[in-house]
Amino acid sequence: MICLLIVFGACKDDKQDPKVEGDLTDVLYAPVPYVPEIPASFPPLEVPEDNPLTEEGVQLGRRLFYDPILSADQTVSCASCHPIFSSFADPTRFSFGVNGTQGNRQGMALINAGFYQNGLFWDGRVMTLEEQALLPVEDPLELHEDWDNVVEKIKNHPDYPERFRKAFGIENVNDITKELAVKAIAQFERIIISGGNSKYDQVLRNEAFFTEEELNGFDMFFDISADIPDAECGHCHNGPLLSTNEYFNNGLDNITDLENFPDKGRGLVTQRLFDNGKFRAPTLRNIQMTPPYMHDGRFSTLEEVIEHYNSGGHYAPNLDPLIRPLGLTEQEKSDLVAFLKTLTDTNFLNNPDLSNPF
Amino acid sequence: MNTKYFTMKNAILSSILSLFVWMSSCEKDPTPVGETAQFNLKFKTLFNGEPLIFNKAYTYQNTPFMVSKLQFYISNIELTEENDSPDKPEIVTEIGDVVLIDLEDVNSDSLSAIQGKTLTFENIPVGTYNGVGFGVGVYQELNRQIPSDFSSSHPLSSSGNYWENWNSYIFVKLEGRIDTNGDGEFNEGMLYHLGTDNLFSPISIKDGNIELVENGQATKSLVLELEKIFNNGDSSIDINTEFFTHTNPNEPGQLNLSTKFMTNFIDAISVE
Numbered sequence: 001m002i003c004l005l006i007v008f009g010a011c012k013d014d015k016q017d018p019k020v021e022g023d024l025t026d027v028l029y030a031p032v033p034y035v036p037e038i039p040a041s042f043p044p045l046e047v048p049e050d051n052p053l054t055e056e057g058v059q060l061g062r063r064l065f066y067d068p069i070l071s072a073d074q075t076v077s078c079a080s081c082h083p084i085f086s087s088f089a090d091p092t093r094f095s096f097g098v099n100g101t102q103g104n105r106q107g108m109a110l111i112n113a114g115f116y117q118n119g120l121f122w123d124g125r126v127m128t129l130e131e132q133a134l135l136p137v138e139d140p141l142e143l144h145e146d147w148d149n150v151v152e153k154i155k156n157h158p159d160y161p162e163r164f165r166k167a168f169g170i171e172n173v174n175d176i177t178k179e180l181a182v183k184a185i186a187q188f189e190r191i192i193i194s195g196g197n198s199k200y201d202q203v204l205r206n207e208a209f210f211t212e213e214e215l216n217g218f219d220m221f222f223d224i225s226a227d228i229p230d231a232e233c234g235h236c237h238n239g240p241l242l243s244t245n246e247y248f249n250n251g252l253d254n255i256t257d258l259e260n261f262p263d264k265g266r267g268l269v270t271q272r273l274f275d276n277g278k279f280r281a282p283t284l285r286n287i288q289m290t291p292p293y294m295h296d297g298r299f300s301t302l303e304e305v306i307e308h309y310n311s312g313g314h315y316a317p318n319l320d321p322l323i324r325p326l327g328l329t330e331q332e333k334s335d336l337v338a339f340l341k342t343l344t345d346t347n348f349l350n351n352p353d354l355s356n357p358f
Numbered sequence: 359m360n361t362k363y364f365t366m367k368n369a370i371l372s373s374i375l376s377l378f379v380w381m382s383s384c385e386k387d388p389t390p391v392g393e394t395a396q397f398n399l400k401f402k403t404l405f406n407g408e409p410l411i412f413n414k415a416y417t418y419q420n421t422p423f424m425v426s427k428l429q430f431y432i433s434n435i436e437l438t439e440e441n442d443s444p445d446k447p448e449i450v451t452e453i454g455d456v457v458l459i460d461l462e463d464v465n466s467d468s469l470s471a472i473q474g475k476t477l478t479f480e481n482i483p484v485g486t487y488n489g490v491g492f493g494v495g496v497y498q499e500l501n502r503q504i505p506s507d508f509s510s511s512h513p514l515s516s517s518g519n520y521w522e523n524w525n526s527y528i529f530v531k532l533e534g535r536i537d538t539n540g541d542g543e544f545n546e547g548m549l550y551h552l553g554t555d556n557l558f559s560p561i562s563i564k565d566g567n568i569e570l571v572e573n574g575q576a577t578k579s580l581v582l583e584l585e586k587i588f589n590n591g592d593s594s595i596d597i598n599t600e601f602f603t604h605t606n607p608n609e610p611g612q613l614n615l616s617t618k619f620m621t622n623f624i625d626a627i628s629v630e
Contacts, residue, residue, distance in 0.1 A: 043509075223523055238521075239506065315543065321549040
């Protein structure tokens with residue numbers, strides 16, 4: 001009987017195919033679910049069913065995010081325009097891509113992007129982080145690379161194929177696709193969460209107190225009292241994310257003909273004339289860390305931003321009705337800035353899952 | 359022994375159950391499972407009898423204005439039917455909990471505006487209903503919740519439709535711009551944001567039968583006449599001066615304006 005087994009075993013060995021080139025099945029595929037820490041006040045983090053968060057997927061996405069391999073000349077990465085130290089926003093007015101080409105919008109903060117359900121980018125032209133991650137690679141003003149080239153570089157990389165296997169269970173290096181790459185990047189972007197530890201959050205939990213200036217700024221921001229001016233901020237920047245994720249013309253340009261906006265913004269997406277010149281109201285969390293401000297980075301300081309809103313902005317037929325002269329005093333403007341600085345939460349800076357892995 | 363005991367017990371229970379079913383049938387025939395239909399509730403927004411087009415210049419009492427946004431919540435949506443016994447209250451069938459009616463898609467062009475916005479309610483028991491009712495706004499119990507309580511597909515998930523200062527959803531939003539000085543430029547923002555429990559306003563429309571037959575559908579078409587929101591007797595609104603309210607409870611002027619607006623809003627809804 002033992003002899004028979006040996007014979008059968010020998011036959012089986014004789015028939016085994018030689019290892020297929022690029023085979024990855026020797027690498028263990030046992031993804032571990034990644035459970036992000038979400039502040040209690042935040043809405044649910046909605047994750048696509050076909051791209052659940054895993055430790056392996058997040059770590060792969062983190063590497064791709066920081067790796068200039070995604071760019072044509074291997075000099076620019078996602079992190080080049082979204083560095084962690086500035087809350088994953090671009091500290092320059094217009095982002096610089098490959099060969100120093102300059103973009104035409106400011107790179108907005110990526111914190112809490114996983115919670116946005118009404119479009120991404122300043123104009124909301126894509127709905128998911130997976131779609132979003134596809135675009136910068138082939139944008140000539142950004143990474144200026146072809147996805148086919150990126151995939152080839154990843155396939156020939158000494159480390160990435162195994163990581164794709166661990167993250168997505170692919171069996172062969174040739175199974176690596178741009179769709180899997182952007183899934184990994186999206187997983188990483190979903191865990192860039194900031195909130196819950198700012199002074200503002202601590203005050204809401206009765207764990208800290210505002211200064212007099214901060215409290216006055218808070219009251220004006222959220223229109224708490226009839227005795228002080230309504231600064232109209234909280235209508236577009238509210239909820240735990242401090243953003244409604246809606247699109248507004250906030251009076252940056254004096255326009256009488258809606259066709260004449262220098263950047264049509266949301267209108268390019270919806271093809272509605274009255275959406276020209278509208279842009280997303282971004283989160284104000286960590287706003288102190290994300291200058292310059294506005295979609296075109298025209299304001300360098302929070303004081304300039306407050307001055308703009310205090311002035312009532314510039315006229316356009318689609319100027320949002322909330323943009324109107326506020327009549328704030330110098331002290332009141334200063335108080336608003338003091339409040340905005342209480343929205344800073346730098347805990348994510350020390351999150352090892354978010355920093356540059358190289 | 360045990361088997362016999364259970365058999366007798368079951369027989370008694372069956373008799374009681376049969377008696378109960380028979381007594382119930384005297385009151386109202388239960389709708390057999392599967393006999394359902396679709397009910398449609400349509401809203402059209404008009405100004406001076408014509409479909410309202412967003413971002414188009416209109417004039418009301420010599421003041422040019424244009425509307426850029428009109429949205430409102432309705433909740434506690436129900437169909438009513440008369441009881442067989444006239445001394446008993448009518449029978450209410452709840453068909454929907456809460457819906458956000460955003461008219462941006464339908465009122466941005468004249469073709470869509472003529473069609474109006476249609477809400478569809480499926481799997482409604484067949485029957486002959488005599489009316490439809492709903493509340494404009496979010497009813498009190500639901501209004502204690504906040505956007506973070508809901509996933510993004512839910513109508514109450516948007517923080518843009520919630521105002522923390524009130525602890526309330528924004529029941530109605532009408533926004534636009536007004537030319538208050540007649541220079542051809544819409545110099546002032548027009549904004550009516552209504553909320554808080556006190557402004558939740560039930561409306562019941564009974565104008566005849568809504569016949570729902572198995573696998574069929576019936577539609578009730580309503581119109582919202584914008585000029586009636588402004589022009590409503592003692593509750594009229596002078597848009598040249600009363601064009602801005604957040605319904606701030608701390609500011610009586612805003613609260614009064616919002617109260618007038620909601621009164622007029624309800625009066626402006628009628629059957630087409």
